[in-house]
Amino acid sequence: QSVLTQPPSASGTPGQRVTISCSGSSSNIGGNSVNWYQQLPGAAPKLLIYSSYQRPSGVPDRVSGAKSGTSASLAISGLQSDDEADYYCAAWDDSLNGPVFGGGTKLTVL
Amino acid sequence: QVQLVESGGGVVHPGGSLRVSCTASGFTFSYYAMHWVRQVPGKGLEWVALISSDGSRRSYADTVKGRFTISRDNSMQTLFLQMTSLRHEETAVYYCARDLGAPGSALDSWGQGTLVTVSS
Numbered sequence: 571q572s573v574l575t576q577p578p579s580a581s582g583t584p585g586q587r588v589t590i591s592c593s594g595s596s597s598n599i600g601g602n603s604v605n606w607y608q609q610l611p612g613a614a615p616k617l618l619i620y621s622s623y624q625r626p627s628g629v630p631d632r633v634s635g636a637k638s639g640t641s642a643s644l645a646i647s648g649l650q651s652d653d654e655a656d657y658y659c660a661a662w663d664d665s666l667n668g669p670v671f672g673g674g675t676k677l678t679v680l
Numbered sequence: 681q682v683q684l685v686e687s688g689g690g691v692v693h694p695g696g697s698l699r700v701s702c703t704a705s706g707f708t709f710s711y712y713a714m715h716w717v718r719q720v721p722g723k724g725l726e727w728v729a730l731i732s733s734d735g736s737r738r739s740y741a742d743t744v745k746g747r748f749t750i751s752r753d754n755s756m757q758t759l760f761l762q763m764t765s766l767r768h769e770e771t772a773v774y775y776c777a778r779d780l781g782a783p784g785s786a787l788d789s790w791g792q793g794t795l796v797t798v799s800s
Contacts, residue, residue, distance in 0.1 A: 572724060603784035607725070614775060614793055615717075615725065615731075648799035658725055662784050667739050669785045674724040 573598060574659055574672035581678040587647040590675045592659030594640050598670055602662040604642040606635055609656045609674075618657070619644060646677075654679045682706040682789045684776050689794030696766055700794050702776030703761040707789075710734070710754040713779035715787060716761045718772040723736070729761065730785070766798045 575593040582588040592604065606619040617626050622642060625626035632647045642661075646653055659672040688700035702714070715792045716728040729750035738750055749762040759776050773795050777787035 603782075605784055607787075609725075614790040615777075615787070616790070617780070617786055617788045620780060621782050621784060621790070624782070626788060657732040660725075660727075660787075661787075666742070668730055668741060669727045669787075671725045671727060 572673040573620070573663060573670035574661065576657075576659060576672035576675045578673065579676045579678065581680055582649045584613075584649055584651065586649045587645060588649055588677065590644045590657055590659075590677070592642045592672050594642075594661060594670075596640060597665040598661040598663040599637065599642055600640040600651065601664060604635065604637050604645045605660045605669075607658045607660065611655070615658065639675070649679055650680050653677060672677045682778065684778065684789055684791035686774065686776055686791045686792075686794035689774065689796045690774070691797045691799060692766055693800055694766060694768055694798055696798075697762070697764040698766065698796060699760060699762045700774050700796065701761075702791055704757045704759070704778075707778070709752075709757040712781065713785075714750075714752060714759045715758075715777045715785070716750060717775045717777055717787070717790075718770075719775070720769070720772045725774075730779070731759070762793060765798070768798050770796065771798045773797060 603621040607615040608618045610613045622637040663670045683705045731750045747765045773793035775793045778789040780786040780788040
């Protein structure tokens with residue numbers, strides 16, 4: 571069982587906006603920033619959002635992150651077939667002294 | 681460009697030991713903290729261990745504490761993970777990843793992973 575909680579699945583049609591939630595506690599999301607990763611089938615994870623809101627170079631601005639209290643969310647607008655992947659949230663945990671991950675959300679583009 | 685290449689994976693018996701490596705190129709390795717993250721086939725990501733840029737600080741997941749050791753050789757731009765007393769459930773792809781350095785330990789570059797299979 572993962573420390574951070576994500577829905578196991580999400581879906582949307584091309585062009586739609588999809589949001590994936592991530593819930594934690596005061597020892598992780600509540601006191602630290604959140605990172606999001608995208609993992610395409612058969613590939614290594616890729617950093618999508620860091621410090622809760624920041625996009626690394628090369629990540630389009632239709633991808634955004636938000637954080638409030640002990641929860642965070644990832645939003646992808648203008649959904650494309652290429653967005654079909656697993657998405658993981660992560661945050662530093664002060665109690666465990668290391669980063670913790672969510673269980674992952676499988677995004678399907680219908 | 682930043683590149684991380686893991687090696688050393690393979691089949692090991694339960695209770696056995698294995699050392700995996702990660703060779704870095706395209707950046708100044710000694711400037712960055714590094715992590716190991718693993719993924720059981722078909723499952724999610726699990727953080728394993730972290731080492732500071734100079735190797736002076738290390739942190740481990742509770743599940744591996746006392747059995748795994750993370751280390752690095754900055755002169756060789758290489759990261760290591762020594763694993764002992766391996767268990768069936770630790771069959772996984774082991775990734776090395778670079779810490780961006782921003783608050784929260786964002787992992788901005790990942791290797792392709794090396795598969796460790798624990799089986800009798």
